[in-house]
Amino acid sequence: MTSQTILFLILGIITFSYLLNQVLDYLNLKSRKSELPEDIKSFYNEEKYAKAQEYHKTLSNFSFLTSAFSFLGSFAVLYFGGFGFLDQLLRPMVGEGIVLSLSYFGVLFILSDILNLPFSIYSTFVIEERFGFNKTTPKTFIVDKLKGYVLTVIVGGLLIGSLLYLINNIGESFWLYFWAIAGVFILFVNMFYTSLILPLFNKLTPLEDGELKTAIEDYSQKIDFPLDNIYVIDGSKRSNKANAFFSGIGKRKKIVLYDTLINNHSIEELVAVLAHEVGHFKKKHVIYGFAISILQIGLMLFIMSQMIYSEAVSQALGGQQLAIHLNLLAFGILYSPISMISSILGNILSRKNEFEADAYARLTYKPEALQEALKKLSVDNLSNLYPHPAYVFLHYSHPPLLQRLNELGKA
Numbered sequence: 001m002t003s004q005t006i007l008f009l010i011l012g013i014i015t016f017s018y019l020l021n022q023v024l025d026y027l028n029l030k031s032r033k034s035e036l037p038e039d040i041k042s043f044y045n046e047e048k049y050a051k052a053q054e055y056h057k058t059l060s061n062f063s064f065l066t067s068a069f070s071f072l073g074s075f076a077v078l079y080f081g082g083f084g085f086l087d088q089l090l091r092p093m094v095g096e097g098i099v100l101s102l103s104y105f106g107v108l109f110i111l112s113d114i115l116n117l118p119f120s121i122y123s124t125f126v127i128e129e130r131f132g133f134n135k136t137t138p139k140t141f142i143v144d145k146l147k148g149y150v151l152t153v154i155v156g157g158l159l160i161g162s163l164l165y166l167i168n169n170i171g172e173s174f175w176l177y178f179w180a181i182a183g184v185f186i187l188f189v190n191m192f193y194t195s196l197i198l199p200l201f202n203k204l205t206p207l208e209d210g211e212l213k214t215a216i217e218d219y220s221q222k223i224d225f226p227l228d229n230i231y232v233i234d235g236s237k238r239s240n241k242a243n244a245f246f247s248g249i250g251k252r253k254k255i256v257l258y259d260t261l262i263n264n265h266s267i268e269e270l271v272a273v274l275a276h277e278v279g280h281f282k283k284k285h286v287i288y289g290f291a292i293s294i295l296q297i298g299l300m301l302f303i304m305s306q307m308i309y310s311e312a313v314s315q316a317l318g319g320q321q322l323a324i325h326l327n328l329l330a331f332g333i334l335y336s337p338i339s340m341i342s343s344i345l346g347n348i349l350s351r352k353n354e355f356e357a358d359a360y361a362r363l364t365y366k367p368e369a370l371q372e373a374l375k376k377l378s379v380d381n382l383s384n385l386y387p388h389p390a391y392v393f394l395h396y397s398h399p400p401l402l403q404r405l406n407e408l409g410k411a
């Protein structure tokens with residue numbers, strides 16, 4: 001392929017993905033209904049439902065603006081060879097090889113972060129604030145940013161650095177070596193997320209003795225599943241949105257409950273949410289999920305190895321000679337149709353898994369308690385009750401609330 005063809009392909013891909021997302025957002029916005037379904041009515045007063053509608057409209061308008069901005073920006077930079085220009089600019093200053101590539105990504109990261117900053121500030125302090133979700137103070141926001149930078153420099157630097165090292169020194173079979181590194185990395189993050197990464201941003205405290213703990217222990221005995229590493233996280237520091245998750249593998253497994261979840265739910269509802277999470281473990285969703293992501297990464301790295309040394313790809317982005325960093329950027333876009341397909345397949349699987357986990361909670365605990373919890377969560381998070389089916393198909397990792405309630409209601 002000539003560099004011209006590659007550039008057109010890249011521009012075609014970003015245009016298609018932009019238009020597709022706009023159409024889906026539009027369909028989703030149109031599929032809203034103003035009346036409430038019967039079994040949700042007791043949770044929502046009209047005022048709150050109107051607020052939820054308003055929230056979605058605001059988010060859609062905001063996303064319309066940000067995606068137009070980022071689409072037009074990327075299109076122009078690609079079309080006028082801006083990425084190649086930056087490469088030529090840096091070469092005389094930092095030389096060649098890994099140092100050049102890492103500096104290149106560093107500069108791009110800083111530039112894109114500066115461009116994104118106003119949007120991220122607006123979203124947190126204006127939109128989320130107006131709808132009563134935001135708890136982030138400007139101080140937390142800045143400290144989060146700084147910690148995020150340090151983490152990006154260390155983790156991103158190590159990962160991209162080792163990838164670049166392998167590409168520069170090993171040749172086409174680099175992908176096999178990096179596959180192994182990526183696998184170990186994902187396993188590591190999975191195992192130590194709650195003990196190493198989460199504490200950087202939040203405070204985790206073991207769940208205190210009391211009614212909730214007793215109820216959880218009773219359930220745990222009944223299903224013969226250890227539920228002893230229970231932690232409470234101060235999610236309320238940033239947002240009123242609630243959540244719960246399991247983390248880790250084997251003995252390191254921890255259950256993390258948001259304080260916001262504990263504050264707004266009854267003990268039975270909380271146990272039901274845990275029962276759902278246990279369902280994911282019992283049905284081996286976690287292990288399969290891990291295996292699937294390892295396979296996806298292998299496929300991605302293999303395809304990357306087929307184009308990473310092509311000079312035409314660098315030239316498509318405006319480069320004068322082969323530059324690995326330009327090819328990695330181009331690969332990121334050229335691979336996006338494949339990653340979109342695998343994300344759709346992943347979402348299909350994930351929605352199926354959610355039903356299975358719900359079914360597990362229904363069989364081992366109280367279906368009504370999970371129904372109540374899901375309704376409350378959905379109302380508190382102002383979830384969309386009537387998402388468009390096409391939007392759900394592409395983007396939803398969880399089935400829409402009404403479908404889940406319906407399934408849970410089946411005896």
Ligand SMILES: [Zn+2]
Nearest residue numbers: 276280354357
């Ligand atoms: Zn789930």
